[in-house]
Amino acid sequence: MAVLVFAELENGKVGRNALEVLGGARSVADKLKMEVLCCVLDGDGGQRTGELGQAGADRVIVVKVATANPSDPESYLAALAETCTGIRPVLIMFAGTPVGRQLAPRVAHRLSYGIVTDCLSIRVADDGREILLTRPIYGGKVHAVFAAREGQVITVRPRALRPLEHPYRADPQVDYVEATPRGGQPRTRVVEVHKETESGVKLEEAKVVVAGGRGIGGPEPFAMLEELAGLLGGAVGGSRAAVDAGWLPATRQIGLTGKIVSPDLYVAVAISGSSQHMAGVANSRVIVGINIDPEAPIFHSAHLGVVEDYREFVPVLIEKIKSAKAC
Amino acid sequence: MKIVVCLKQIPDPDALPSDLVIDPETGKPAANKYPLTISPFDENALEIALQLKDKVPGTQIVALSYGPESAEQTLRKALSLLADEAVLVKKETSKLEDGYGVARVLASAIRKVGLPDLVLCGRQAGDWDAGVVGFLLADELGLPCVGFVSQVVSADGNRMVFKTEIEGGWQFLEAELPVLATVTNDETNVLRMAKIKDIMMAHRRKVSVLTLSELGIDGGDLERCRVHGGLKELFTPVSTTVCEFIAGESPAEKALALLGKLREARLV
Amino acid sequence: MAEPKPVSPETRNFLLSVGTGTLDWCMQCGFCTAVCPWRLAGGRLGTYFNIRRIQRLAQLGVEGFDDEEALFACTTCALCEAHCPRRVEIVANIRALRGILVEAGFVPQHLDPIISSLYANGNPWSGPRARRLDWARDLRLPRFERDTEYLLFVCCTSCYDPRSQRIARSVVRLLDSAGVSFGVIGTEESCCGDVADKVGAGEAFRQLALSNIRLFQSKGVRRIVTTSPHCFVAFRDRYPALGGEFEVFHYTEVLLERVRHGALGFARRLSERVAYHDPCYLGRHGGVFDAPRELLGVVLTAPLVELAWVREVSHCCGSGGGRLWAETPKGQRLGELRVSDALARGARVLTTACPYCVMTLEADCFGLGQQENLQILELGELLASCCI
Structure with missing residues (x-):
């Protein structure tokens, strides 16, 4: 049983978003006595496994997809979903970035998991049986609390969770998963990327x-x-x-x-x-x-x-x- | 080219009071009267469809909505902007349904009206703000999905180039047709005004109504796949607007104290 | 050349059926456009907004009468109506045309937050309902009771805008000094709805009006005194059709009556050169031209400075009909014309009796860099300063 985090890197670095989600995952997993697995794309985060361990991961799974482009979820969604299917984590967490928000529902769909987006807080109920997810609705005028299902995918609103204050471990176990591309050419292609200063x-x-x-x-x-x-x-x-x-x-x-x-x-x-x-x-x-x-x-x-x-x-x-x- | 735009009618969140109470059964305001509107990102999607119609002769736009009878207003708005067809799938329960159910209904309706070259959805609806239906719909239809589109940059018969929002910037992304795109707002896709003549004519045009049974969907099935079953509680967050004055003997002390507060609130 | 656009009798009949009934009285003499204050503002709207043309296109059902920028430019000041030889109800026509768009869900972007806030908070300023009485925080403000003579209805702007709150506070002080029996209801009050009405948000107006009417009736209100001419006109002219019959007064009328009866006196006189700007809704819409002038006559030692365009032909500050929430480029604003005119006539103070006018004229005076040379004061503020 594990909590899985998909870590999206920012300009090749373990940025604030990944730190927050891993920090949040760590505190949930500790309460549930579970491991935190962190999925990254090869190339995107393959060299950053140590940092991901420090940020809270017990194990890092580097997913190798030949045609993957980090800003095009379509290019690696299938591989990611397959990896998750093999593990069947209790909770799968994404940062609430454009990429995370695209991946989360589709990963949930492929695993028949529940999906709750834009979480402001994740806490384990006092009896340790439930994970409670709070998210804003109606423009934040009302907050809704959901009980996570047995298999649950969530996205987390940036700045809602805290990164760990102290490094967790420097040497997480690292596994490599190679996805075999199936059926024909990819149907999407990134032409040009522009980052705002x-x-x-x-x-x-x-x-x-x-x-x-x-x-x-x-x-x-x-x-x-x-x-x-x-x-x-x-x-x-x-x-x-x-x-x-x-x-x-x-x-x-x-x-x-x-x-x-x-x-x-x-x-x-x-x-x-x-x-x-x-x-x-x-x-x-x-x-x-x-x-x-x-x-x-x-x-x-x-x-x-x-x-x-x-x-x-x-x-x-x-x-x-x-x-x-x-x- | 054929485009299906999915439009959701929602209670206008900006027009609801701050002490809003939501009925957990229906997911709608508990008050009996509130203004309804098209979900804002769906309007951006509609505008993108209209811009394509302006550019590409022969483009057909189908406006599709799943909702109660009142959602016909939403479709009339699309007709008054010269959408070619309007289809309402009548919602048979007042109960809140989750994204899986809605995506299934929309997918069946789209198959019924004929799979288009492009399906457009808002990135999320302005009421529950979940942002899942568009993505689930792509999976239901087996289409590639391009998320957070702000503009269509170019379109030929087989491919389209989209401008999409990414963390800290934007990208151009090319996709093979047919494709589903979820739309985010920018200054180029604010929904245009209709002409009054077209508003008048829209009142006379037909909105096709489909029932769930016509789509071969069992309403009870939808009920069963309600993930909102996990909904435990709804509450109004308390906001304090009492100003807390930062104390200190000097500007430097106050600056430090202010930074401390901002750090506490995780703002710096 | 632009392609000719077809005449559409169908459209024309549709327009006539939804509230532009007087459109056909128009004989296209063009007086309306000639006198429209936008012509003098020198900006884009001076030529782009042409009310005669809008009416002509609408008469023929020819595309173009519904152009958003032009249709929502009108300040509903009604100067055109004052000059129209055929008595065409031009403001009502504008309101009806706007209404078709707004009710079909096409709200101009700048008005969207205003209308939303009217629904959500009962005021256009996104102010929390619970804070509607903040303007009176340290005042001993009487509550309206069954034996109170007047309900004092304070404009939303003076409830929430810090500058404008001074207007409400001054009016309270004057009514108090004059021994008027008045009281407020408080946070249950909603916006009078004038903005909603004039921008074509008919349903929002109806809901606001009905909520006020029910509230006033349940409290036994018979007479209302308002701080703003917009509330004054909305209550007096628009509420009766929805079942709200009240005797409505602008505060200048109530005060003048007290002055005449010797119940209100002023300890101080002002020697400054003061000009008075007629608010369109107090003057042309409301028919009140003399009360403010007579009150000024009591406290001014020098003759009142009259602007070039006054009384029935006064020029608008630019902020009626929803324009308070629209942005007009600096150098093209109607308020600048009023400020410049007052300065040219040697006035040191420009006074008026409407919270919208005060907000607009003050911003435009600052925009012109003339804040040291001309003070913008609401009439109640000016009178209250003479009460000491």
Whole structure:
């Protein structure tokens, strides 16, 4: 009996998504006294088995498919499903990436497993008999809890689970599985792959948004916000007032008449917090308000508030993030 | 070219109150009145189909929906955008069905209307947001599947090139026809407006209705393959909007405290 | 040359049957387009939005009358109606045409979150219903009881927008000083529905209106005083058809009556040069032109600065009919014309009596970089500042 994780690598490295899913799998498997198996594509992760062990895997299964392209699930779905069929894990976990979300339902279908996507939490019930899966429905207004079936496939929402704090093991057992291609040519083919650079993060899709308002006072300080956003892997936007003042292009306007954003983290710098603006960020997970005026309306909507002049505060914040990253 | 677009009618999630209560039996809001809409990603799929029809002469679009009688509105919307055919498979239970059941029904309906060159689905429905039906449908139909498509870049008789979303970027992916694509949104596939004349004409056009028995499906079978049987509980997550002010004697102290909070929430 | 488009009597008859009944009265004189304030704004809409042309195409059932950008450009200011020699109900026609699209599920993108929020929260601002009374957090606000004379109905904008909350607070202060018997119901109130009505979201409007009507009736409301002219007109002109008969007043009317009876006085006079912008919904739609001016006459020491376009022919701030939620490029906004006009006449304060106008004029004044030279004040704020 085992928990199986399909680890998708990011630019050939064991990235955040894989670390999180393996970390989550480890804690479930420990409670159930099971092993964690980690499936990777050869070429994609064949050389990273040690890291996968440290991230929580007992065994790594390297699947070799001659025609596989990691960003085209169609090219290795059959091999992956076959591998899973041979093992019949209790739980199969994917990260909620485009690839993971494509593979999961089809692997489930081929194994006649249950499928629950976009899980925010996975926990073993107190009696140790059930795995409980929580996922948002109706745009997150309601959460649903499912009991995992005997055979269950899930995808996990990025940033919902924690990577392990300490390396698990450096020398997992490694098995190689060679898939024999069947029947004719592959029906799909990747023509070109384009990765976005960090500075090119789209405002609507950014996980972190740093925005400035009327209180910024001019175009120059936006460089400071750019730097902060860059460090957080996010994008910069502004209120209508900042756009009207010509400090930012109109494409960066956030609010009902601009872009509607729902990042995990929204940092409002020197933004008063008009309803026009706040309605455009209402679905952000955490809103941080930075304003010199403790009475500023932004603090009615913000989850975390900092009463400081941003000119002093933001440079210090940038410095602290940099030093935290350095160590 | 023939295209089938699958459209789901859902309670508009944005138009539902934050203290929403969902009936676990039906999977729908417990309130008796709520606005209905086409699931947003399905609208993007419909737009992609319409763009292909603009480009490739002779393209036929079949709009397909599995749902209650009210889902006819959804199909009328597609007809008012000049979809060629509308097919409603009537849902015979008000109970929540899982993706396996829905995919089986859609697959049978698609076989009935004739396997097209391209099947389009939204990447996930805006109510339960599961995002499984499109992928399961590909398997049911034995078609290759291209997920998270934002645009069709080119199409000839036998192949299509799609622009698809991948982690941290996008790719061009070529697929042999017939193929199933699940669609995600981008700025090029926002559903267009209809002409008022076409809205008027759509009221007069026929929506073909299929029953499950016409598709050779036993409603009881669908019931039995309900994976939502595993549904244990539904609850409204509590959100606190009380602002927590970061304490500290200096900007530096506050910056550290703020970072600590953000780390705790796993945001940095 | 563009291909000629066919005339469609069928379409035309369909339009007439769904609420554009006065379309045929139009004789295409073009007054409507000539007076439309968009012509003066100098932007794309100045030529793209042509209300005469929309009506002509609709009369003939020729494609083009339903072009989204043009059809949703109208601010429903009704300046055209004031000039129409045939009394065509142009705003009603626009509303009906929009309604066909919106009710068929074709909602312009910018209006989608607004209509959704009206359903979800009972206000267009995505504000939680439970926080509808936040504007009054530290005020001693009377609740509406059976023996209260007026229900005070505060516009959603002044409930949720921090700047606009000052308007509601000022009006409360004035009503209090004037000894008016008033009270609020609170979080069960919903948006008056004017936005929904004007953008063609008929079902949303009906649900909001019915919910308010039932609420008001259950509380025994007979008279309503509103802070916003939009609520004023919606209650007075649109609710009766749905069974809601109330006596409706804008707060300026109630205050003026108290001033006349000596029940409300002002301790302070203002010597600044103040201009007054007639909100379209208070003036042309509501028929209230004099009450705000008379109230200003009481507190101003200098004569009121009158703008170029006032009273029955006042120009719109640009934000009626759902336009508050549409983006118009800077330099092409109607509000900029009003701000510039006020500045040209030497005004230091531009006052008006509508939360939408205040929000718009203030943003446009800032956009023009004139915030140091011209203050935008809602009339209630200006009057309340004279109460000390």
